[in-house]
Amino acid sequence: MSIFRFPPIVWIGIGILIISLGIRQSFGIFMMPISDYFDTGREFFSLAIALQNLLFGMFQPFVGMAADKWGAKRIIVMGALAYGLGLFLTSITTSTAVVYLSLGALVGLGLSATSYVIILGVVAKVVPAQHAAKAFGLTTAAGSFGMFAMIPGAQAMLANFGWQGAMQGFAMLCTLIIAFVVFMKSNKKAKVTNAQEPKHHDDITLKEALKEAFSHKGYWLIHLGFFVCGFHVMFIATHLPSYLADKNLPATSAAMALAYVGIFNIFGSYFWGMMADKFDKRHISFVLYLLRAAIIAAFVTLPITEFSATIFGGAIGFVWLGTVPLTSGLVRQIFGPQYMSTLYGLVFFSHQIGSFLGAWVGGSIYDHYGSYEPIWWSTVALALLAAIVHLPINATPIDRRVTVEN
Template identity: 75%
Template sequence: MSIFRFPLLVWLGIGILITSLGIRQSFGIFMMPVSEHFQTGREFFSFAIALQNLLFGVFQPFIGMAADKWGSKKIILAGAISYALGLYLTSTALAPETLYLSLGALVGLGLSCTSYVIVLGAVAKVVPAEHAAKAFGLTTAAGSFGMFAMIPGAQSLMTQFGWQGALQAFAMMCTVMIAFGLFMKTAQPKQQAATNSEDEQTLKQALQEAFAHKGYWLIHAGFFVCGFHVMFIATHLPSYLADKDLPTATAAMALAYVGIFNIFGSYFWGVMGDKFSKRHVMSALYLLRTAVIAAFVTLPVTEHTAALFGAAIGFCWLGTVPLTSGLVRQIFGARYLSTLYGLVFFTHQVGSFLGAWAGGRIYDFYGSYDPIWWSTVVLAFAAALIHLPINDRPVPRLSLAMA
């Protein structure tokens, strides 16, 4: 299936992800101005972002269940409103503790309603299984394009209007998600041989089936590592580069490179997941991450190595999303993908919480990011090994239905 033949719902989902995840990935460049404004250490802002990601994950399974029951449209509209309100309240906060509610809880809720789990769950119901990883890869790449577009824009807005004005501009941009969400129609599952078997299964049965599958828990473990990597780097890379006396624009450009190269990387890894074993492709991705991060922390940090790191880590940044969601769909089917992937995403966000918070905690304690950088190398290698023993064959229920 050509990408140009994907249903309209896929393209609406792409527009929502560009906005939602583009804004989210820019939060790292707000760390230093916000910390200076409230006269707090980096751990404070790190914890606010960590709380956002933890709550993002806590809300996600329940939001996924709601989307499976009532469709994605209402969920996305409610999430966009929560997202906008959280950004606006952050910009007007008088006390730093307010950020735990605004940037933490409200933005976390907004993200859980407007990001991958909800959009990919809707896409899974309108795209055939043999093209799912490709569609998931294209949709994932959308979030990366948002990162590429938003981060330089956020830097420019901060220069012109301060960090408060930049957040208010982002709050207004949430209306884009509302506009696209209004046109999202609740999709019915694609007619396939296994559809009757999926429709007869209850949510309780789907959860019992997944929890009894060893591979499902290995998928959880691997996605935990992805969350740890992504939020540590997105939150702390700008400060790490500033500590190396590099210009502020270097961090913005490095993160922009992460976004632009992830556009190609997400689609590439998704296509590879359609052609080859997803678990083997996932292991290869994590081995590449291991080498990239190890090289970055070993070599001297310059503007050139920062740009190269952004491009290299960007290529394998969110390629895990189409592969992980594709594995869950391949093993368990599309009916309860938003719920089952939502639970996996919760584990991802626990990793995100620890990556964002521990980065600030360790920096404030040791005065250096080196210990946390090397921990990401070890975790990447462990994740490469974790995916190898996953049994990625469809569960017997689906195998019998397709026989």
């Protein structure tokens, strides 16, 4: 199936992700101005972003269940309102405690209802199984385009209007998410066009689906791999600008490096999604995490320059969120599309626990040691671990025919 033949709801979802994730991935460039404004160390902002990511993940299974039960439209509108309110409150507060509530809790809730889990759950129900990973890759790439588009704009707003004005501009963008939802039609079941698809018999209860997933060893290994992914991406997104500033590089080099992460992830996400449709998703995941380990090790070993930062942005961008179509594809392949938002939401919670630790521990270690070096090498070791744990996963679709017939 050509990407141009995907249902319109896929493209609406892409528009939502461009805004939601584009804003989220720009938060790293706010660390220094917000820390200076509140006269705190970097751990304050790091903890706020870490809390955001933890709650992003903690809300996710419940938001996924709500979307599976009542439909995605209402959930996305609720998320857009929470997202915009959180950004606006952050821009006008003078209290650090409020930042934890606004940038942490409200934005975390908003992200949980407007990002990958909900949108991929919608896509899983309208795209045939044999093209699902490609569709997931395309949808993931949209978030990367948002990162590429938003970060330079955020840097410009930061320079011209200050961090408060930039946050208020982002809050206004959240209203566009609601506009996109107006054109979103109700989800339909995926067409059964894959010979393996009938095995799933998507008529089990949520309780049965959860019991089935929790008793599957591969499901827990998927959780572990995605935990590592979360640790990687949030540590880099949150701390790369400060790391480059410590190396006496100008702020524009960090914005450019993160923009390159976004633009190369557009190609990388779609590429890994296509590979997942053609080859074993476990083996492709193994290769992706090995590449991550090599890229990070090379970056911290070689001299840090504007050129090397840009190259790192492009290289890590190519393997940045390629994990999303691979991981979500494995969940759908094994368990089917019916409770995709719920089961992938739980996996995403593990991702966000990793994100929480990546953002918070990065700032904590820097404040304690005055260096990011220990955490960089920890990310290399974790990448190798994530590569290995994907190999023993049993990715065979669960056959529920015996249960249904009985």
